[in-house]
Amino acid sequence: MRLKKALDRSARPGDGKIRTAERDMVTLGIAIAAVILFVGTGSTLMPKIVEAWFFGGRSPDLLLTNAMLLNIALLLFGWRRYKDLREEVQVRRQAEERARELSERDPLTGCLNRRSGPPAIEALRASLAPSGEEIAVMMIDLDNFKQINDLNGHQMGDMVLTTIASRIANALPNGGILARIGGDEFVCAAPFQFGAHEEIQDLVATIVHKVSAPISANGMTVETTVSIGIARTDRPFGQSTGAETQPADTNALIHRADVAMYQAKKRGRNRSCWFEPQMEDELRFRNELEAGIRAGVQAGEFVPYYEQQIDLETGELTGFEMLARWQSPRYGLVSPEIFIPIAEEIDLIGELSEQLIRQALEDAKEWDASLTLSVNISPVQLRDPWFAQKLLQLLVESGFPANRLEIEITETSLHENMGAVRSIVTSLKNQGIQISLDDFGTGYSSLSQLRSLPFDRLKIDRSFVSELSRDGDGKALIEAIVALGKGLSLPVTAEGIESSEVLSQLQGIGQMKGQGYLYGRPEDAETTRKRLESQNMLRAPHPSPALGERKAS
Numbered sequence: 001m002r003l004k005k006a007l008d009r010s011a012r013p014g015d016g017k018i019r020t021a022e023r024d025m026v027t028l029g030i031a032i033a034a035v036i037l038f039v040g041t042g043s044t045l046m047p048k049i050v051e052a053w054f055f056g057g058r059s060p061d062l063l064l065t066n067a068m069l070l071n072i073a074l075l076l077f078g079w080r081r082y083k084d085l086r087e088e089v090q091v092r093r094q095a096e097e098r099a100r101e102l103s104e105r106d107p108l109t110g111c112l113n114r115r116s117g118p119p120a121i122e123a124l125r126a127s128l129a130p131s132g133e134e135i136a137v138m139m140i141d142l143d144n145f146k147q148i149n150d151l152n153g154h155q156m157g158d159m160v161l162t163t164i165a166s167r168i169a170n171a172l173p174n175g176g177i178l179a180r181i182g183g184d185e186f187v188c189a190a191p192f193q194f195g196a197h198e199e200i201q202d203l204v205a206t207i208v209h210k211v212s213a214p215i216s217a218n219g220m221t222v223e224t225t226v227s228i229g230i231a232r233t234d235r236p237f238g239q240s241t242g243a244e245t246q247p248a249d250t251n252a253l254i255h256r257a258d259v260a261m262y263q264a265k266k267r268g269r270n271r272s273c274w275f276e277p278q279m280e281d282e283l284r285f286r287n288e289l290e291a292g293i294r295a296g297v298q299a300g301e302f303v304p305y306y307e308q309q310i311d312l313e314t315g316e317l318t319g320f321e322m323l324a325r326w327q328s329p330r331y332g333l334v335s336p337e338i339f340i341p342i343a344e345e346i347d348l349i350g351e352l353s354e355q356l357i358r359q360a361l362e363d364a365k366e367w368d369a370s371l372t373l374s375v376n377i378s379p380v381q382l383r384d385p386w387f388a389q390k391l392l393q394l395l396v397e398s399g400f401p402a403n404r405l406e407i408e409i410t411e412t413s414l415h416e417n418m419g420a421v422r423s424i425v426t427s428l429k430n431q432g433i434q435i436s437l438d439d440f441g442t443g444y445s446s447l448s449q450l451r452s453l454p455f456d457r458l459k460i461d462r463s464f465v466s467e468l469s470r471d472g473d474g475k476a477l478i479e480a481i482v483a484l485g486k487g488l489s490l491p492v493t494a495e496g497i498e499s500s501e502v503l504s505q506l507q508g509i510g511q512m513k514g515q516g517y518l519y520g521r522p523e524d525a526e527t528t529r530k531r532l533e534s535q536n537m538l539r540a541p542h543p544s545p546a547l548g549e550r551k552a553s
C-alpha cells in the first residue's frame with residue numbers, strides 16, 4: 001500500500017509535465033490553424049468587406065464573413081489560452097523550485113542538509129581536481145547543546161544553532177560548503193592549496209574562536225563551544241612520506257572527519273583534531289565495547305564487588321563500598337573506570353546502576369545489622385528527576401533498611417546542576433539514606449556548597465592519602481581536610497590506604513574511617529560472604545550466641 005502511494009507520488013510530477021506538453025501542442029495546433037485560416041479567408045474577404053463598407057460595393061458572402069469572425073474569435077481565444085498556460089507553467093516551475101530547495105536545505109539554518117551536503121562536497125572536489133587544490137572536510141559538533149536545550153528551552157536552542165551556522169558560514173572561504181547533518185552537527189568543506197594545510201588550521205582556529213562568543217536572546221545569554229574533526233583528501237595529515245593511504249571517497253572523508261571529531265571530544269572538547277589512521281581502530285574498539293556493554297546489561301554480566309570500610313581507631317569492619325565490575329566473556333574482568341564513562345555516554349548508566357544496586361541490596365541483607373552498604377552514583381543519574389523514587393523503590397523491594405545505605409556522589413556532580421542535586425539529596429536524606437561526598441579534594445566545591453547540602457561524610461580522595469607515603473605537604477593537606485570536616489561536623493573516610501605507614505600517620509591525625517588495599521582488594525559477593533562468615537558477621541536466621549558474644553566483646 002505504502003509502496004503504491006510512493007509510486008503514485010513519484011508518478012505525478014512526470015504526468016503533469018506530459019499533460020502540460022499535450023495541452024501546449026493542442027493550443028499551438030489551434031493557433032496555427034486559426035492563423036492559416038485567417039490568412040486564407042482574410043486575404044480574399046478583407047478587401048471585399050472594406051469595399052462594401054466604405055464604397056457601397058456588394059457585400060461578401062455572409063457565410064464566409066461569419067467564418068472569418070469565428071476565426072478572429074479563435075485567434076483571441078488561442079492567445080488568451082496561451083497566456084494562461086504560460087502563467088500556469090511559471091507557477092508550477094516556482095513550486096518545483098521551492099520543493100527542491102526544501103528537500104536540499106535545512107529549514108532552520110538555511111544550510112544544505114544531510115542529503116545535499118555530501119554531493120555538494122563531491123562536486124567541489126571534482127571541480128578542484130584539475131587545479132591540484134585539495135579540500136579539507138570538517139565535522140563540527142556543539143559541545144553542550146543538550147544542556148542548552150534542557151536549561152534554556154528549544155527556542156534558545158534554535159537561536160544557538162542559527163547563530164553558530166551563520167558564524168561558521170562567515171568564516172568559510174569562497175567556495176566553502178556548509179551542511180547541517182544532525183541536530184547539533186555540521187559538516188563543512190573548504191578548498192586549500194596543495195600542501196598548505198596551515199590554511200585549514202587557521203580556518204579551524206577562527207571557527208573555534210568565533211563560535212565561542214556569547215549568544216544573547218530573550219534576556220538570556222549562553223556560551224557554547226565546538227569540537228572539530230578534520231580530514232583531508234588523500235593523505236591523512238602528518239603522513240607525507242611513505243604511508244600513502246587509498247584515496248578516500250567523499251563519504252569516507254566525512255567518516256574520517258567524524259572519527260577525528262570524536263577524538264577532539266575525548267581530548268577535552270572545544271578543540272580540533274586531524275584524522276589519523278589509528279583513530280579508526282580506537283573507535284572500532286570503543287564501538288565494540290559499547291555493543292558489549294549493551295549486551296552485558298541484558299545478560300547480567302555486571303556484578304557488584306565489595307571493598308571493606310574500617311574504623312581506623314578500633315580496626316572494626318563498619319561496612320562495604322560496592323564497586324561495579326564487568327565480567328565480560330570477551331575481555332575478562334573489566335574495571336569501572338573503563339565502562340562507567342561509556343555507560344554514562346550511551347545513557348545506560350541508570351539501568352546498569354539499578355541492576356547493581358538491586359543485587360547489592362540482596363547481598364547486604366545477609367550481612368550483620370551493624371554493617372553499612374555504600375554505592376556510587378553517577379552525575380548522570382542525578383539529572384534524572386525520578387532517581388530518588390527509583391532508589392527508594394529498590395529499598396522497598398529488598399527490605400534493606402534505608403539508614404544502612406549510603407550513597408556516594410562525586411564533587412564534580414555538584415557543578416552540573418546544584419538545584420536538582422539538592423532536591424534529590426534532600427529527599428533521600430529525609431528517607432534516612434546517608435550521603436557521602438566522594439573523591440573530596442579533586443573537584444572545586446566551595447564551603448558554601450558543602451554547608452548547603454546535607455552531607456553525612458567526606459571521603460578524602462586516594463591521591464591525597466597516597467601523598468602521605470612520600471615526604472612533603474601531604475600530611476598538612478589531610479590535616480586541613482580533617483579540620484574542615486570537624487568544623488562542618490562531617491566525619492571523614494580516607495580512601496586508598498595501601499601501607500601500614502600511611503595507616504599509622506592517619507591514625508595520628510584524628511578519628512576517621514578508612515579503606516584500601518591494606519585491608520584487601522574489592523571482592524565478589526561470595527568471597528565477601530565467606531569473609532563475613534569467618535568473622536561471624538552474617539545474619540543468622542535466628543540470633544546466634546556467637547554474634548551476641550562478638551558484639552559484647
Ligand code: C2E
Nearest residue numbers: 323324335336337340376377378496497498515516517518
Ligand atoms: P571510588 O568510588 O573512589 O572507588 C575507589 C576506587 O579506588 C576503587 O576503584 C577501588 O578499587 C580503588 N582503591 C581502593 N583502595 C585502593 C588502594 O589502596 N589503592 C589503589 N590504588 N586503589 C584503591 P575501582 O573499583 O576501579 O572504581 C573506580 C571508580 O569507579 C570508583 O571510584 C567510582 O567512582 C567508580 N565506580 C565504581 N563502581 C561504580 C558504580 O557502580 N557506579 C558508578 N557511578 N561509579 C562507580
Ligand code: MG
Nearest residue numbers: 321376408438
Ligand atoms: Mg566511591
Ligand code: MG
Nearest residue numbers: 438439459495
Ligand atoms: Mg573515591
